[in-house]
Amino acid sequence: MTRVETGAPPAAAPASAAALLRERARWSLFDLLFWAAALAAFFVFPLRLPLLTEIAILGLFALSIDLLLGYAGIVSLGHAAFFGAGAYAAGILAQHGWGEPISGLAAAGLVAAALGFATSFLVLRGSDLTRLMVTLGVAMMVLEAANKAAWLTGGADGLNGVVMDPVFGVFEFDLFGHTAYWYALAVLFLCFLAIRRIVNAPFGLVLRGIQGNALRMSAVGAPVNRHLVAVYTLAAGFAGIAGGLLAQTTQFVSLDVLNFQRSAEGLLVLIIGGSGVLYGGLVGAVAFKLMQEWLSNITTQYWQFWLGAALVLLVLFARGGLLGLARRFLRRRPARSERGGAA
Protein backbone atom coordinates (compact mmCIF):
# COMPACT_ATOMS: atom_id res chain seq x y z
CA MET A 1 0.00 0.00 0.00
CA THR A 2 2.72 2.40 0.95
CA ARG A 3 4.97 1.46 -1.93
CA VAL A 4 4.46 3.97 -4.70
CA GLU A 5 5.28 2.88 -8.20
CA THR A 6 8.33 4.54 -9.63
CA GLY A 7 7.85 3.52 -13.20
CA ALA A 8 10.88 5.26 -14.71
CA PRO A 9 14.46 4.61 -13.61
CA PRO A 10 15.91 7.47 -11.57
CA ALA A 11 18.61 8.20 -14.14
CA ALA A 12 16.07 9.42 -16.67
CA ALA A 13 13.76 11.16 -14.20
CA PRO A 14 11.11 12.96 -16.23
CA ALA A 15 11.10 16.70 -15.93
CA SER A 16 7.35 17.28 -15.62
CA ALA A 17 4.20 15.42 -14.75
CA ALA A 18 3.21 15.40 -18.38
CA ALA A 19 6.51 13.81 -19.33
CA LEU A 20 6.07 11.25 -16.56
CA LEU A 21 2.65 10.32 -17.90
CA ARG A 22 3.97 10.02 -21.44
CA GLU A 23 6.83 7.89 -20.21
CA ARG A 24 4.43 5.55 -18.44
CA ALA A 25 2.10 5.29 -21.41
CA ARG A 26 4.85 4.08 -23.74
CA TRP A 27 4.49 0.55 -25.02
CA SER A 28 7.24 -1.80 -23.96
CA LEU A 29 8.44 -5.18 -25.10
CA PHE A 30 6.49 -6.76 -22.27
CA ASP A 31 3.20 -5.38 -23.63
CA LEU A 32 3.86 -6.83 -27.07
CA LEU A 33 4.94 -10.21 -25.72
CA PHE A 34 1.91 -10.47 -23.47
CA TRP A 35 -0.69 -9.80 -26.16
CA ALA A 36 1.19 -11.85 -28.73
CA ALA A 37 1.05 -14.76 -26.29
CA ALA A 38 -2.69 -14.22 -25.88
CA LEU A 39 -3.13 -14.42 -29.67
CA ALA A 40 -0.83 -17.41 -29.99
CA ALA A 41 -2.75 -19.25 -27.25
CA PHE A 42 -5.63 -19.64 -29.69
CA PHE A 43 -3.53 -21.71 -32.07
CA VAL A 44 -1.47 -23.56 -29.47
CA PHE A 45 -4.38 -24.74 -27.28
CA PRO A 46 -7.34 -25.03 -29.66
CA LEU A 47 -9.05 -27.50 -27.32
CA ARG A 48 -8.77 -25.33 -24.20
CA LEU A 49 -10.58 -22.28 -25.55
CA PRO A 50 -13.33 -22.23 -22.89
CA LEU A 51 -10.61 -22.07 -20.22
CA LEU A 52 -8.83 -19.28 -22.10
CA THR A 53 -12.09 -17.36 -22.37
CA GLU A 54 -12.63 -17.74 -18.64
CA ILE A 55 -9.14 -16.38 -18.07
CA ALA A 56 -9.89 -13.33 -20.20
CA ILE A 57 -13.11 -12.64 -18.29
CA LEU A 58 -11.50 -13.14 -14.91
CA GLY A 59 -8.65 -10.91 -16.01
CA LEU A 60 -11.02 -8.11 -16.91
CA PHE A 61 -12.80 -8.48 -13.57
CA ALA A 62 -9.50 -8.33 -11.70
CA LEU A 63 -8.46 -5.34 -13.79
CA SER A 64 -11.57 -3.46 -12.69
CA ILE A 65 -10.73 -4.24 -9.06
CA ASP A 66 -7.18 -3.06 -9.70
CA LEU A 67 -8.52 0.30 -10.84
CA LEU A 68 -10.32 0.57 -7.52
CA LEU A 69 -7.81 -0.95 -5.14
CA GLY A 70 -4.45 -0.56 -6.81
CA TYR A 71 -4.92 2.99 -8.03
CA ALA A 72 -7.54 4.65 -5.83
CA GLY A 73 -6.90 2.57 -2.71
CA ILE A 74 -10.56 1.73 -2.15
CA VAL A 75 -10.90 -1.70 -0.57
CA SER A 76 -13.97 -3.67 -1.57
CA LEU A 77 -15.31 -7.07 -0.64
CA GLY A 78 -18.39 -6.67 -2.79
CA HIS A 79 -17.24 -6.12 -6.34
CA ALA A 80 -19.20 -9.18 -7.47
CA ALA A 81 -22.34 -7.04 -7.18
CA PHE A 82 -21.31 -5.19 -10.35
CA PHE A 83 -20.04 -8.28 -12.13
CA GLY A 84 -23.38 -9.94 -11.42
CA ALA A 85 -25.43 -6.89 -12.36
CA GLY A 86 -23.69 -6.83 -15.73
CA ALA A 87 -24.16 -10.56 -16.22
CA TYR A 88 -27.86 -10.37 -15.47
CA ALA A 89 -28.34 -7.26 -17.60
CA ALA A 90 -26.76 -8.91 -20.65
CA GLY A 91 -28.46 -12.24 -19.95
CA ILE A 92 -31.94 -10.80 -19.49
CA LEU A 93 -31.65 -8.64 -22.61
CA ALA A 94 -30.68 -11.67 -24.69
CA GLN A 95 -33.39 -13.77 -23.10
CA HIS A 96 -36.00 -11.24 -24.15
CA GLY A 97 -34.90 -11.28 -27.75
CA TRP A 98 -32.19 -8.62 -27.85
CA GLY A 99 -29.36 -10.96 -28.79
CA GLU A 100 -27.01 -8.44 -30.41
CA PRO A 101 -23.83 -8.96 -28.35
CA ILE A 102 -22.06 -5.60 -28.54
CA SER A 103 -25.01 -3.42 -27.57
CA GLY A 104 -25.84 -6.03 -24.93
CA LEU A 105 -22.36 -5.66 -23.51
CA ALA A 106 -22.68 -1.88 -23.51
CA ALA A 107 -25.96 -2.22 -21.64
CA ALA A 108 -24.29 -4.53 -19.11
CA GLY A 109 -21.57 -1.96 -18.51
CA LEU A 110 -24.09 0.87 -18.18
CA VAL A 111 -26.34 -0.99 -15.72
CA ALA A 112 -23.37 -1.92 -13.55
CA ALA A 113 -21.98 1.60 -13.73
CA ALA A 114 -25.35 3.01 -12.69
CA LEU A 115 -25.41 0.66 -9.71
CA GLY A 116 -21.85 1.63 -8.93
CA PHE A 117 -22.68 5.33 -9.10
CA ALA A 118 -25.68 4.86 -6.81
CA THR A 119 -23.67 2.98 -4.18
CA SER A 120 -20.45 4.96 -4.55
CA PHE A 121 -21.66 7.50 -2.02
CA LEU A 122 -21.68 4.79 0.62
CA VAL A 123 -17.94 4.17 0.36
CA LEU A 124 -16.89 7.79 0.67
CA ARG A 125 -17.08 7.73 4.43
CA GLY A 126 -15.31 5.73 7.02
CA SER A 127 -12.18 3.68 7.40
CA ASP A 128 -11.02 0.70 5.37
CA LEU A 129 -12.93 -1.57 7.69
CA THR A 130 -16.18 0.32 7.25
CA ARG A 131 -15.71 0.20 3.49
CA LEU A 132 -15.09 -3.54 3.58
CA MET A 133 -18.29 -4.05 5.56
CA VAL A 134 -20.42 -1.66 3.52
CA THR A 135 -19.34 -3.10 0.17
CA LEU A 136 -19.89 -6.59 1.51
CA GLY A 137 -23.34 -5.58 2.76
CA VAL A 138 -24.30 -4.01 -0.56
CA ALA A 139 -23.20 -7.11 -2.46
CA MET A 140 -25.22 -9.32 -0.12
CA MET A 141 -28.27 -7.13 -0.66
CA VAL A 142 -27.93 -7.38 -4.44
CA LEU A 143 -27.53 -11.16 -4.18
CA GLU A 144 -30.60 -11.40 -2.00
CA ALA A 145 -32.58 -9.17 -4.36
CA ALA A 146 -31.62 -11.32 -7.37
CA ASN A 147 -32.56 -14.42 -5.39
CA LYS A 148 -35.98 -13.06 -4.50
CA ALA A 149 -36.77 -11.55 -7.92
CA ALA A 150 -37.12 -15.01 -9.44
CA TRP A 151 -39.64 -13.77 -12.07
CA LEU A 152 -36.85 -11.72 -13.60
CA THR A 153 -33.65 -13.59 -12.81
CA GLY A 154 -34.81 -17.17 -12.54
CA GLY A 155 -33.76 -17.19 -8.88
CA ALA A 156 -31.81 -20.22 -7.75
CA ASP A 157 -32.48 -22.06 -11.03
CA GLY A 158 -30.48 -19.53 -12.99
CA LEU A 159 -31.28 -17.67 -16.17
CA ASN A 160 -31.93 -20.03 -19.05
CA GLY A 161 -32.72 -19.40 -22.68
CA VAL A 162 -29.99 -16.85 -23.37
CA VAL A 163 -29.59 -16.87 -27.15
CA MET A 164 -26.93 -14.71 -28.78
CA ASP A 165 -26.87 -13.30 -32.30
CA PRO A 166 -23.62 -13.54 -34.26
CA VAL A 167 -20.99 -10.85 -33.51
CA PHE A 168 -21.27 -8.09 -36.18
CA GLY A 169 -23.96 -10.31 -37.67
CA VAL A 170 -21.21 -12.55 -39.10
CA PHE A 171 -19.36 -14.57 -36.46
CA GLU A 172 -21.67 -17.11 -34.90
CA PHE A 173 -20.94 -18.31 -31.34
CA ASP A 174 -19.84 -21.90 -32.03
CA LEU A 175 -19.63 -24.98 -29.89
CA PHE A 176 -15.84 -24.96 -29.74
CA GLY A 177 -15.68 -21.43 -28.36
CA HIS A 178 -13.68 -19.98 -31.26
CA THR A 179 -15.80 -16.85 -31.56
CA ALA A 180 -16.18 -16.63 -27.80
CA TYR A 181 -12.43 -16.45 -27.30
CA TRP A 182 -11.78 -13.86 -30.00
CA TYR A 183 -14.72 -11.83 -28.74
CA ALA A 184 -13.64 -11.98 -25.09
CA LEU A 185 -10.02 -11.23 -25.97
CA ALA A 186 -10.99 -8.25 -28.14
CA VAL A 187 -13.23 -6.83 -25.40
CA LEU A 188 -10.50 -7.40 -22.81
CA PHE A 189 -7.96 -5.64 -25.00
CA LEU A 190 -10.22 -2.63 -25.61
CA CYS A 191 -11.06 -2.34 -21.92
CA PHE A 192 -7.36 -2.67 -21.11
CA LEU A 193 -6.57 0.20 -23.47
CA ALA A 194 -9.30 2.30 -21.88
CA ILE A 195 -8.09 1.59 -18.34
CA ARG A 196 -4.49 2.21 -19.37
CA ARG A 197 -5.56 5.55 -20.78
CA ILE A 198 -7.44 6.35 -17.57
CA VAL A 199 -4.60 5.60 -15.18
CA ASN A 200 -2.02 7.34 -17.34
CA ALA A 201 -4.14 10.48 -17.55
CA PRO A 202 -3.92 13.23 -14.92
CA PHE A 203 -7.05 11.64 -13.45
CA GLY A 204 -5.09 8.49 -12.65
CA LEU A 205 -2.30 10.51 -11.10
CA VAL A 206 -4.78 12.24 -8.81
CA LEU A 207 -6.16 8.83 -7.81
CA ARG A 208 -2.70 7.70 -6.76
CA GLY A 209 -2.34 10.89 -4.83
CA ILE A 210 -5.61 10.22 -3.03
CA GLN A 211 -4.43 6.73 -2.21
CA GLY A 212 -1.31 8.20 -0.70
CA ASN A 213 -2.88 11.02 1.26
CA ALA A 214 -6.45 12.13 0.65
CA LEU A 215 -6.23 15.11 2.97
CA ARG A 216 -3.22 16.52 1.21
CA MET A 217 -4.82 16.02 -2.19
CA SER A 218 -7.83 18.05 -1.15
CA ALA A 219 -5.42 20.67 0.18
CA VAL A 220 -3.82 21.04 -3.26
CA GLY A 221 -7.27 21.52 -4.73
CA ALA A 222 -8.23 18.08 -6.06
CA PRO A 223 -11.91 17.27 -5.53
CA VAL A 224 -11.35 13.99 -3.70
CA ASN A 225 -14.91 12.80 -3.39
CA ARG A 226 -15.75 13.49 -7.02
CA HIS A 227 -12.73 11.48 -8.13
CA LEU A 228 -13.66 8.58 -5.87
CA VAL A 229 -17.24 8.53 -7.15
CA ALA A 230 -15.97 8.61 -10.72
CA VAL A 231 -13.47 5.79 -10.29
CA TYR A 232 -15.97 3.66 -8.38
CA THR A 233 -18.49 4.10 -11.19
CA LEU A 234 -15.88 3.31 -13.82
CA ALA A 235 -14.64 0.21 -12.01
CA ALA A 236 -18.24 -0.96 -11.59
CA GLY A 237 -18.82 -0.45 -15.32
CA PHE A 238 -15.79 -2.53 -16.31
CA ALA A 239 -16.80 -5.26 -13.88
CA GLY A 240 -20.25 -5.18 -15.48
CA ILE A 241 -18.71 -5.67 -18.92
CA ALA A 242 -16.79 -8.67 -17.57
CA GLY A 243 -20.04 -10.06 -16.19
CA GLY A 244 -21.81 -9.43 -19.49
CA LEU A 245 -19.04 -11.30 -21.30
CA LEU A 246 -19.52 -14.30 -19.04
CA ALA A 247 -23.28 -14.30 -19.61
CA GLN A 248 -22.89 -14.01 -23.39
CA THR A 249 -20.15 -16.58 -23.83
CA THR A 250 -21.63 -19.22 -21.53
CA GLN A 251 -25.25 -18.29 -22.40
CA PHE A 252 -26.26 -18.89 -18.81
CA VAL A 253 -26.38 -16.82 -15.65
CA SER A 254 -26.71 -18.22 -12.15
CA LEU A 255 -26.72 -16.65 -8.72
CA ASP A 256 -23.08 -17.43 -8.12
CA VAL A 257 -22.04 -14.52 -10.33
CA LEU A 258 -23.02 -12.43 -7.30
CA ASN A 259 -21.74 -14.38 -4.33
CA PHE A 260 -18.99 -13.60 -1.90
CA GLN A 261 -16.61 -16.16 -3.38
CA ARG A 262 -16.67 -14.22 -6.64
CA SER A 263 -15.54 -11.01 -4.92
CA ALA A 264 -12.90 -12.86 -2.94
CA GLU A 265 -11.67 -14.62 -6.07
CA GLY A 266 -11.27 -11.36 -7.96
CA LEU A 267 -9.34 -9.87 -5.09
CA LEU A 268 -7.22 -12.99 -4.81
CA VAL A 269 -6.37 -12.93 -8.52
CA LEU A 270 -5.25 -9.34 -8.19
CA ILE A 271 -3.12 -10.11 -5.15
CA ILE A 272 -1.52 -13.06 -6.90
CA GLY A 273 -0.62 -10.90 -9.87
CA GLY A 274 0.19 -7.74 -7.96
CA SER A 275 -2.07 -4.73 -7.38
CA GLY A 276 -1.31 -1.24 -8.56
CA VAL A 277 0.15 -2.58 -11.81
CA LEU A 278 -2.00 -2.85 -14.92
CA TYR A 279 -0.88 -6.34 -15.75
CA GLY A 280 -1.37 -7.53 -12.17
CA GLY A 281 -4.94 -8.65 -12.74
CA LEU A 282 -4.17 -10.26 -16.11
CA VAL A 283 -1.08 -12.18 -15.00
CA GLY A 284 -2.93 -13.12 -11.82
CA ALA A 285 -5.88 -14.46 -13.81
CA VAL A 286 -3.60 -16.65 -15.94
CA ALA A 287 -1.75 -17.96 -12.87
CA PHE A 288 -4.94 -18.46 -10.89
CA LYS A 289 -6.84 -20.37 -13.57
CA LEU A 290 -3.86 -22.54 -14.45
CA MET A 291 -3.29 -23.31 -10.79
CA GLN A 292 -6.98 -24.08 -10.31
CA GLU A 293 -6.97 -26.34 -13.35
CA TRP A 294 -3.82 -28.14 -12.27
CA LEU A 295 -4.88 -28.54 -8.64
CA SER A 296 -8.37 -29.70 -9.45
CA ASN A 297 -6.85 -32.34 -11.68
CA ILE A 298 -4.84 -33.63 -8.73
CA THR A 299 -7.46 -33.20 -6.01
CA THR A 300 -10.82 -32.54 -7.56
CA GLN A 301 -12.55 -31.47 -4.42
CA TYR A 302 -9.91 -29.94 -2.23
CA TRP A 303 -8.09 -27.50 -4.46
CA GLN A 304 -9.57 -24.75 -2.30
CA PHE A 305 -7.12 -25.76 0.41
CA TRP A 306 -4.11 -25.02 -1.75
CA LEU A 307 -5.74 -21.82 -2.89
CA GLY A 308 -6.01 -20.71 0.72
CA ALA A 309 -2.44 -21.77 1.39
CA ALA A 310 -1.25 -19.75 -1.61
CA LEU A 311 -3.10 -16.71 -0.31
CA VAL A 312 -1.60 -17.05 3.16
CA LEU A 313 1.92 -17.41 1.78
CA LEU A 314 1.50 -14.50 -0.62
CA VAL A 315 0.42 -12.16 2.15
CA LEU A 316 3.24 -13.29 4.39
CA PHE A 317 6.09 -13.34 1.93
CA ALA A 318 5.27 -11.76 -1.43
CA ARG A 319 3.00 -8.82 -0.95
CA GLY A 320 3.71 -7.44 -4.43
CA GLY A 321 2.34 -10.54 -6.13
CA LEU A 322 4.00 -12.36 -9.02
CA LEU A 323 4.88 -9.16 -10.83
CA GLY A 324 6.38 -7.77 -7.63
CA LEU A 325 8.51 -10.89 -7.30
CA ALA A 326 9.55 -10.69 -10.92
CA ARG A 327 10.51 -7.05 -10.57
CA ARG A 328 12.52 -7.73 -7.44
CA PHE A 329 14.31 -10.52 -9.26
CA LEU A 330 15.05 -8.30 -12.24
CA ARG A 331 16.31 -5.47 -10.02
CA ARG A 332 18.82 -7.72 -8.35
CA ARG A 333 20.48 -8.39 -11.68
CA PRO A 334 22.33 -5.56 -13.41
CA ALA A 335 19.74 -2.96 -14.33
CA ARG A 336 19.25 -4.00 -17.88
CA SER A 337 15.51 -4.47 -18.06
CA GLU A 338 14.29 -2.43 -15.11
CA ARG A 339 11.11 -1.56 -16.89
CA GLY A 340 10.23 -5.26 -16.55
CA GLY A 341 6.62 -5.36 -15.48
CA ALA A 342 5.88 -1.71 -14.82
CA ALA A 343 3.00 -0.66 -17.00
Next chain:
Amino acid sequence: MLTILFDGVAYGMLLFVLACGLAVTLGLMNFVNLAHGAFAMGGGYLTVVLMNRLGVPFLLCLPAAFLLTAAVGVVLERTLYVRLYGKTHLDQVLFTIGLVFMAIAAIDYFMGAQQQLITLPAFLRGQLEILGGSIGIYRLFIIAICGALVVVLQLGLSRTRFGSRLRAAVDQPDVARGLGIDVNRLFAATFALGSGLAGLGGALGVDVLGLDPTFPLKFMIYFLVVVTVGGTTSLIGPFVASLVLGLGDVAGKYFVPEFGAFMIYTMMVAILIVRPQGLFARGSR
Protein backbone atom coordinates in the same frame (compact mmCIF):
# COMPACT_ATOMS: atom_id res chain seq x y z
CA MET B 1 -45.32 -14.87 19.96
CA LEU B 2 -43.55 -15.83 23.14
CA THR B 3 -41.86 -18.63 21.26
CA ILE B 4 -40.45 -16.24 18.70
CA LEU B 5 -39.24 -13.89 21.39
CA PHE B 6 -37.62 -16.75 23.18
CA ASP B 7 -36.00 -18.29 20.10
CA GLY B 8 -34.77 -14.87 19.10
CA VAL B 9 -33.15 -14.27 22.46
CA ALA B 10 -31.51 -17.69 22.46
CA TYR B 11 -30.26 -17.15 18.93
CA GLY B 12 -28.95 -13.71 19.79
CA MET B 13 -27.17 -14.99 22.91
CA LEU B 14 -25.53 -17.68 20.86
CA LEU B 15 -24.42 -15.12 18.29
CA PHE B 16 -22.91 -13.06 21.07
CA VAL B 17 -20.83 -15.92 22.41
CA LEU B 18 -19.71 -16.69 18.87
CA ALA B 19 -18.90 -13.12 17.95
CA CYS B 20 -17.50 -11.58 21.12
CA GLY B 21 -14.11 -13.11 20.44
CA LEU B 22 -14.09 -11.22 17.17
CA ALA B 23 -15.07 -8.04 18.98
CA VAL B 24 -12.10 -8.58 21.25
CA THR B 25 -9.54 -9.09 18.50
CA LEU B 26 -10.93 -6.27 16.40
CA GLY B 27 -11.43 -3.79 19.20
CA LEU B 28 -8.37 -4.59 21.26
CA MET B 29 -5.78 -5.63 18.76
CA ASN B 30 -7.22 -3.84 15.73
CA PHE B 31 -7.03 -7.09 13.82
CA VAL B 32 -9.68 -8.15 11.31
CA ASN B 33 -9.99 -11.87 11.83
CA LEU B 34 -12.38 -13.24 9.21
CA ALA B 35 -11.24 -16.73 10.22
CA HIS B 36 -13.06 -16.35 13.50
CA GLY B 37 -15.88 -18.53 12.20
CA ALA B 38 -13.33 -21.27 11.52
CA PHE B 39 -12.63 -21.49 15.25
CA ALA B 40 -16.35 -21.80 15.90
CA MET B 41 -16.53 -24.52 13.29
CA GLY B 42 -13.60 -26.25 14.95
CA GLY B 43 -15.44 -26.28 18.26
CA GLY B 44 -18.55 -27.67 16.58
CA TYR B 45 -16.72 -30.48 14.80
CA LEU B 46 -14.80 -31.32 17.93
CA THR B 47 -18.08 -31.83 19.73
CA VAL B 48 -19.41 -33.98 16.92
CA VAL B 49 -16.31 -36.18 16.92
CA LEU B 50 -16.17 -36.47 20.70
CA MET B 51 -19.84 -37.33 21.02
CA ASN B 52 -20.48 -39.52 18.02
CA ARG B 53 -17.17 -41.39 17.78
CA LEU B 54 -15.88 -41.44 21.33
CA GLY B 55 -19.15 -41.31 23.24
CA VAL B 56 -18.20 -38.40 25.47
CA PRO B 57 -21.22 -36.87 27.21
CA PHE B 58 -22.42 -33.56 25.82
CA LEU B 59 -21.81 -31.51 28.96
CA LEU B 60 -18.20 -32.61 29.01
CA CYS B 61 -17.78 -31.71 25.35
CA LEU B 62 -18.51 -28.04 25.97
CA PRO B 63 -15.47 -27.29 28.16
CA ALA B 64 -13.36 -29.53 25.94
CA ALA B 65 -14.39 -27.50 22.89
CA PHE B 66 -13.53 -24.32 24.73
CA LEU B 67 -10.10 -25.48 25.88
CA LEU B 68 -8.98 -27.10 22.64
CA THR B 69 -9.97 -24.22 20.36
CA ALA B 70 -8.33 -21.83 22.81
CA ALA B 71 -5.14 -23.89 22.57
CA VAL B 72 -5.29 -23.86 18.76
CA GLY B 73 -5.93 -20.12 18.94
CA VAL B 74 -2.80 -19.53 21.01
CA VAL B 75 -0.64 -21.57 18.67
CA LEU B 76 -1.93 -19.75 15.58
CA GLU B 77 -1.64 -16.37 17.27
CA ARG B 78 1.98 -16.92 18.27
CA THR B 79 3.06 -18.38 14.96
CA LEU B 80 1.02 -16.59 12.29
CA TYR B 81 -1.25 -13.81 13.46
CA VAL B 82 1.47 -12.00 15.34
CA ARG B 83 3.25 -11.31 12.06
CA LEU B 84 0.26 -9.41 10.70
CA TYR B 85 -0.53 -7.02 13.53
CA GLY B 86 1.25 -4.13 11.88
CA LYS B 87 -0.13 -4.73 8.40
CA THR B 88 -3.09 -3.12 6.66
CA HIS B 89 -6.63 -4.32 7.13
CA LEU B 90 -6.67 -5.57 3.57
CA ASP B 91 -3.69 -7.83 4.18
CA GLN B 92 -5.35 -9.18 7.30
CA VAL B 93 -8.59 -9.80 5.43
CA LEU B 94 -6.83 -11.66 2.63
CA PHE B 95 -4.72 -13.68 5.02
CA THR B 96 -7.65 -14.77 7.14
CA ILE B 97 -9.81 -15.54 4.10
CA GLY B 98 -6.97 -17.82 3.03
CA LEU B 99 -7.15 -19.53 6.41
CA VAL B 100 -10.92 -19.92 6.01
CA PHE B 101 -10.50 -21.58 2.62
CA MET B 102 -7.94 -23.97 4.10
CA ALA B 103 -10.16 -24.78 7.07
CA ILE B 104 -13.18 -25.44 4.85
CA ALA B 105 -11.29 -27.76 2.53
CA ALA B 106 -9.59 -29.55 5.43
CA ILE B 107 -12.89 -30.20 7.20
CA ASP B 108 -14.41 -31.32 3.92
CA TYR B 109 -11.52 -33.75 3.50
CA PHE B 110 -11.70 -35.27 6.95
CA MET B 111 -15.41 -35.11 7.74
CA GLY B 112 -17.23 -34.87 4.42
CA ALA B 113 -19.50 -32.14 3.14
CA GLN B 114 -22.72 -33.30 4.77
CA GLN B 115 -24.54 -31.69 7.67
CA GLN B 116 -23.37 -33.03 11.02
CA LEU B 117 -25.89 -34.08 13.61
CA ILE B 118 -25.60 -34.72 17.30
CA THR B 119 -28.07 -36.26 19.69
CA LEU B 120 -28.65 -34.06 22.67
CA PRO B 121 -28.92 -35.79 26.04
CA ALA B 122 -32.49 -36.60 27.06
CA PHE B 123 -32.78 -33.93 29.74
CA LEU B 124 -32.11 -31.17 27.18
CA ARG B 125 -34.70 -32.32 24.69
CA GLY B 126 -38.38 -31.56 24.62
CA GLN B 127 -40.53 -28.51 25.14
CA LEU B 128 -41.89 -26.61 28.11
CA GLU B 129 -45.37 -25.11 28.01
CA ILE B 130 -45.34 -21.65 29.56
CA LEU B 131 -48.07 -19.03 29.19
CA GLY B 132 -49.47 -20.69 26.11
CA GLY B 133 -46.16 -20.75 24.25
CA SER B 134 -43.86 -23.72 23.91
CA ILE B 135 -40.21 -23.27 24.72
CA GLY B 136 -37.43 -25.67 23.81
CA ILE B 137 -35.51 -26.78 26.88
CA TYR B 138 -32.27 -26.67 24.92
CA ARG B 139 -32.88 -23.02 24.10
CA LEU B 140 -33.43 -22.34 27.76
CA PHE B 141 -30.14 -24.08 28.43
CA ILE B 142 -28.38 -21.89 25.85
CA ILE B 143 -29.82 -18.74 27.37
CA ALA B 144 -28.73 -19.82 30.84
CA ILE B 145 -25.17 -20.61 29.79
CA CYS B 146 -24.73 -17.58 27.58
CA GLY B 147 -26.31 -15.29 30.14
CA ALA B 148 -23.90 -16.57 32.78
CA LEU B 149 -21.01 -16.06 30.38
CA VAL B 150 -22.04 -12.49 29.70
CA VAL B 151 -22.10 -11.72 33.41
CA VAL B 152 -18.76 -13.43 34.01
CA LEU B 153 -17.12 -11.64 31.08
CA GLN B 154 -18.43 -8.27 32.08
CA LEU B 155 -17.37 -8.74 35.72
CA GLY B 156 -14.03 -10.16 34.64
CA LEU B 157 -13.38 -7.16 32.46
CA SER B 158 -14.42 -4.58 35.01
CA ARG B 159 -13.40 -6.13 38.35
CA THR B 160 -10.34 -8.30 37.95
CA ARG B 161 -6.69 -7.41 37.58
CA PHE B 162 -6.63 -9.10 34.16
CA GLY B 163 -9.55 -6.95 33.07
CA SER B 164 -8.04 -3.68 34.19
CA ARG B 165 -4.71 -4.52 32.55
CA LEU B 166 -6.49 -5.39 29.37
CA ARG B 167 -8.42 -2.15 29.34
CA ALA B 168 -5.22 -0.27 30.01
CA ALA B 169 -3.46 -2.06 27.15
CA VAL B 170 -6.33 -1.23 24.82
CA ASP B 171 -6.51 2.42 25.70
CA GLN B 172 -2.78 3.15 25.62
CA PRO B 173 -0.61 0.18 24.61
CA ASP B 174 2.61 2.16 24.93
CA VAL B 175 1.89 3.49 28.38
CA ALA B 176 0.73 0.05 29.49
CA ARG B 177 4.04 -1.36 28.29
CA GLY B 178 5.84 1.37 30.14
CA LEU B 179 4.09 0.37 33.33
CA GLY B 180 5.46 -3.12 33.01
CA ILE B 181 2.41 -4.86 31.58
CA ASP B 182 3.38 -7.58 29.13
CA VAL B 183 1.00 -6.48 26.39
CA ASN B 184 1.96 -9.23 23.97
CA ARG B 185 1.19 -11.97 26.44
CA LEU B 186 -1.99 -10.24 27.43
CA PHE B 187 -3.09 -10.15 23.82
CA ALA B 188 -2.21 -13.81 23.31
CA ALA B 189 -4.31 -14.73 26.35
CA THR B 190 -7.16 -12.56 25.10
CA PHE B 191 -6.97 -14.11 21.67
CA ALA B 192 -7.10 -17.55 23.24
CA LEU B 193 -10.14 -16.53 25.26
CA GLY B 194 -11.84 -15.20 22.15
CA SER B 195 -11.19 -18.32 20.08
CA GLY B 196 -12.19 -20.52 23.00
CA LEU B 197 -15.50 -18.71 23.25
CA ALA B 198 -16.00 -19.15 19.52
CA GLY B 199 -15.35 -22.86 19.95
CA LEU B 200 -17.82 -23.05 22.80
CA GLY B 201 -20.39 -21.16 20.74
CA GLY B 202 -19.82 -23.54 17.85
CA ALA B 203 -20.32 -26.52 20.13
CA LEU B 204 -23.53 -25.09 21.55
CA GLY B 205 -24.74 -24.13 18.09
CA VAL B 206 -24.45 -27.51 16.36
CA ASP B 207 -28.04 -28.29 17.13
CA VAL B 208 -29.42 -24.81 16.44
CA LEU B 209 -27.39 -23.35 13.58
CA GLY B 210 -26.43 -26.57 11.81
CA LEU B 211 -22.86 -27.52 10.99
CA ASP B 212 -21.22 -28.20 7.64
CA PRO B 213 -17.92 -27.12 6.08
CA THR B 214 -19.33 -23.82 4.78
CA PHE B 215 -20.13 -22.69 8.32
CA PRO B 216 -17.35 -20.05 8.56
CA LEU B 217 -18.45 -18.26 5.39
CA LYS B 218 -22.16 -18.57 6.12
CA PHE B 219 -21.95 -17.01 9.54
CA MET B 220 -19.07 -14.64 8.88
CA ILE B 221 -21.56 -11.98 7.85
CA TYR B 222 -23.48 -12.35 11.09
CA PHE B 223 -20.36 -12.01 13.23
CA LEU B 224 -19.25 -8.98 11.30
CA VAL B 225 -22.65 -7.38 11.60
CA VAL B 226 -22.64 -7.92 15.35
CA VAL B 227 -19.19 -6.45 15.72
CA THR B 228 -19.48 -3.53 13.33
CA VAL B 229 -22.95 -2.55 14.45
CA GLY B 230 -22.23 -3.00 18.14
CA GLY B 231 -18.90 -1.28 18.08
CA THR B 232 -15.83 -2.84 19.58
CA THR B 233 -15.09 -0.69 22.56
CA SER B 234 -17.26 -2.51 25.08
CA LEU B 235 -18.99 -5.83 25.49
CA ILE B 236 -22.39 -4.23 25.92
CA GLY B 237 -22.49 -2.96 22.35
CA PRO B 238 -22.01 -6.34 20.65
CA PHE B 239 -24.33 -7.90 23.21
CA VAL B 240 -27.20 -5.55 22.40
CA ALA B 241 -26.43 -5.88 18.69
CA SER B 242 -26.55 -9.69 18.89
CA LEU B 243 -29.88 -9.64 20.68
CA VAL B 244 -31.35 -7.20 18.14
CA LEU B 245 -29.94 -9.26 15.29
CA GLY B 246 -31.18 -12.55 16.75
CA LEU B 247 -34.67 -11.20 17.38
CA GLY B 248 -34.76 -9.39 14.04
CA ASP B 249 -33.62 -12.46 12.13
CA VAL B 250 -36.02 -14.90 13.78
CA ALA B 251 -38.96 -12.49 13.67
CA GLY B 252 -38.14 -11.44 10.10
CA LYS B 253 -38.02 -15.04 8.91
CA TYR B 254 -41.30 -15.72 10.69
CA PHE B 255 -43.36 -12.67 9.75
CA VAL B 256 -41.97 -11.50 6.42
CA PRO B 257 -40.16 -14.50 4.95
CA GLU B 258 -40.18 -12.93 1.49
CA PHE B 259 -37.66 -10.34 2.65
CA GLY B 260 -35.28 -13.06 3.80
CA ALA B 261 -31.95 -11.75 5.00
CA PHE B 262 -32.61 -8.34 3.47
CA MET B 263 -33.41 -6.73 6.80
CA ILE B 264 -30.03 -7.49 8.32
CA TYR B 265 -27.91 -6.16 5.48
CA THR B 266 -30.00 -3.04 5.10
CA MET B 267 -29.73 -2.46 8.82
CA MET B 268 -25.99 -2.94 8.82
CA VAL B 269 -25.32 -0.64 5.86
CA ALA B 270 -27.68 2.03 7.21
CA ILE B 271 -26.11 2.00 10.67
CA LEU B 272 -22.60 2.08 9.27
CA ILE B 273 -23.41 5.08 7.11
CA VAL B 274 -24.76 7.03 10.05
CA ARG B 275 -22.33 5.81 12.71
CA PRO B 276 -19.16 4.44 11.06
CA GLN B 277 -17.78 3.51 14.48
CA GLY B 278 -20.79 1.45 15.48
CA LEU B 279 -23.81 2.21 17.61
CA PHE B 280 -22.14 2.22 20.98
CA ALA B 281 -18.79 3.78 20.23
CA ARG B 282 -17.27 6.02 22.83
CA GLY B 283 -16.98 9.50 21.36
CA SER B 284 -13.80 9.76 19.33
CA ARG B 285 -10.97 7.35 19.78
